[in-house]
Amino acid sequence: MASTIRLKTKTRDSITTVRAILRHPMETGFRVDSETDELVDAHFINQVSVKHNNSLILSCDWSRAVSRNPYLSFKFKGANIGDRLELTWIDNKNNSDSIETLIE
């Protein structure tokens, strides 16, 4: 199955910018399904972690109010081109996905 994660990096002047888009419905639990007229279960990513060469660089706790197909960007120093960067998400139903990329 295709990854739910798109992860890109760009390093300029020794600052690495990380951009990620995670494919996820981020259901709040307040939405009514138009076909069944029933509330759709809350279903959202609640944790995201990013590791640079196996050490944690960013750790996120999210609520259901992060938009559908979440976008995340952050910046850090100290990375070299070709270093490993790994992003993992976990949702409230204990689904998860992970991706690794090499820093550009």
Add this chain to the structure above:
Amino acid sequence: MLRRDTLKYLTSVSILLFTGLLKPVTALARWNKAAFNAVDFNNAISAYFPDQQIQKTEHITIGVHPVVENGAVVPVKINTDLPNPESITIFVDKNPNPLIANFDLFPGCIGFISTRIKVQEPSNIVAVVKADGEVFSKSTFIEVHEGGCG
């Protein structure tokens, strides 16, 4: 000899299983349920930053459009030049649950986060930054035409 190898194998498998199983549990344990479920803004803040004095600051900027058509997708950029930022937390005071997201920044991180959030009605977007052990905040009001929590 064979039995010893088998035992060794079983032990390592069970250790792998154990750590594998433990991972989501410990991850969830960290998620601050009381703060995320709080429906009142002040309760959410005090549950997330217990016993901490929060100082207003101009060293945080919140990049958000002041008038938003669609509250389901509101791009928000937080910048701070406070030294040694440890975390950036976003609240929306009028949302059903005001605590939106927390980002723990580890050494090396710049004081910057960009994401997209849902905003239900005209609200203050509040960014709280922990830096050098102290807690700072900045807020900005936005108009919302169509709520984004449905």
